[in-house]
Amino acid sequence: MLLTIDIGNSNITFGLYNGDKELQHHWRIKTDHGRLADEYGIIMLGLMRHEGLRFRQIRGVIIASVVPPLTQVFTKMVERFMEQSPLVVGAGVKTGVPIRYDSPRDVGADRICDAVAAFKMYGGPACVVDFGTATTFNAISAKGEYLGGAIAPGLGIASEALFSRTSKLPQVDLARPPRAIGTNTVHAMQSGLIFGYVGIVESMVARFKAELEGEVRVVGTGGLVRTIAKETNVIEFVNPWLTLEGLRLIWEMNQG
Numbered sequence: 001m002l003l004t005i006d007i008g009n010s011n012i013t014f015g016l017y018n019g020d021k022e023l024q025h026h027w028r029i030k031t032d033h034g035r036l037a038d039e040y041g042i043i044m045l046g047l048m049r050h051e052g053l054r055f056r057q058i059r060g061v062i063i064a065s066v067v068p069p070l071t072q073v074f075t076k077m078v079e080r081f082m083e084q085s086p087l088v089v090g091a092g093v094k095t096g097v098p099i100r101y102d103s104p105r106d107v108g109a110d111r112i113c114d115a116v117a118a119f120k121m122y123g124g125p126a127c128v129v130d131f132g133t134a135t136t137f138n139a140i141s142a143k144g145e146y147l148g149g150a151i152a153p154g155l156g157i158a159s160e161a162l163f164s165r166t167s168k169l170p171q172v173d174l175a176r177p178p179r180a181i182g183t184n185t186v187h188a189m190q191s192g193l194i195f196g197y198v199g200i201v202e203s204m205v206a207r208f209k210a211e212l213e214g215e216v217r218v219v220g221t222g223g224l225v226r227t228i229a230k231e232t233n234v235i236e237f238v239n240p241w242l243t244l245e246g247l248r249l250i251w252e253m254n255q256g
Contacts, residue, residue, distance in 0.1 A: 003058045004247035005074060005086075006110055007031070007065035009133040010156060011223055014044070015244035016053070023248075025051050026241055028223065033069065037076035045081065061086035062251045064109035064243065087254060089113065094253045098145045111138050112146065113246030118219045119144040120249055122237055125212040127205055129235065130243075131222035133157065135197070137204050142214050150204060155224050159193055174227060198231045205234045 001024070004015040009031060016025040027047050035043075048054065061078045063086050065071040071088060078086045087093065089109040097115050101107050114128045119140050128138040131154065138149040153161075155174055163171045172189045180195050182188030209216045220228070220235040221242035229235040239245070 001053075001057050001059060002248060002251060003061045003082075004244045004251070005061065005063045005065075006113070006243045006247065007063065007067050007070050007074060008110065009067060010154075011132070012070075013241070013244060014047070015241060015247070016048075016058075017248050021248065023241060023244060025053070026244065031067065031070070033067070035073070037073050037080060040073060041077045041081040044077070055082050058082050058084075060084070060251060062089065062247045063087070064089045064113050064247055066108045066110055087251060089247070089250060093250065095250055096144070096253055097140075098143075100141075100145050100147050107146065108136075110243050111136060111149065113243045113250065114138055114219075114221060115140050115144075115146045115246070116249050117239075117242045117246035118217070121239070121242075121245065122217045122219055124217070125214050126217040126219060127208040127212070128219045128221065128242070129201060129205070129225075131155065131220070131224040131228060135200070135222075137208060139208055139212060141212070147212075152200060152204075155193060155197055155227070158197075159189075162189060162193075174224065176227070176231065194227065194231065197228055201228060202232055202234050 002017040006013045011028050012031050014027045015023050018024045095112055095116055114130055118126045118128045124140045124142045124144055126140040130136045133154045135152045135154050139147040141147055162169050172186050176194055177187040177190040180191050182191045205218055218235050219237045221239050225238055225240055229238045
């Protein structure tokens with residue numbers, strides 16, 4: 001089995017692929033910068049045991065990370081608990097995606113994985129919207145090139161900012177309110193967050209389509225993708241585990 005690990009600022013996602021290249025199991029846990037390799041190993045062990053799985057069944061591990069300190073933590077975890085060295089997406093790793101960014105090293109590994117998977121699964125040109133800690137918009141050309149994108153604060157960040165920077169606004173669930181015009185503070189905040197971000201997505205996708213040539217496929221991914229995707233028709237394909245699919249594809253490119 002192949003273990004894919006996507007280390008983000010807010011969440012860490014794991015995916016296990018079987019020999020038929022199917023995502024058999026997936027998990028999402030909160031990112032904790034203070035945890036040690038042994039602690040993450042015990043968490044991973046518990047998740048796998050719950051599904052009747054063991055570390056010895058894992059034949060390969062690939063990691064994408066935007067949190068450099070945790071990259072080392074997870075490398076140590078894999079080496080100790082799984083007795084192998086993981087492939088870490090970065091310089092020198094084949095991705096099949098030419099990067100047209102001014103500074104290619106500045107592009108997050110998760111954004112590259114999204115581009116690889118989106119182009120392989122849906123073709124190009126494409127716009128990938130990833131709803132994570134940040135909401136990122138990524139442009140892929142008809143030839144499969146990563147052209148660049150846009151980065152906005154994520155829904156979670158926006159919600160926390162409202163709560164922490166104001167005296168009277170409470171913390172709210174990121175859930176759809178009954179209507180756009182909120183008649184209480186909670187619904188008013190939810191309207192601004194959910195429907196406001198729908199507006200951001202629709203506007204940015206329209207701008208990306210205007211700058212890309214051809215029929216642009218729009219792909220949504222990330223932990224909060226379904227919350228926004230069901231409120232708009234601009235997101236054609238919803239794939240919460242797109243980054244894990246990209247990791248699997250990159251793993252395959254680097255074998256042999």
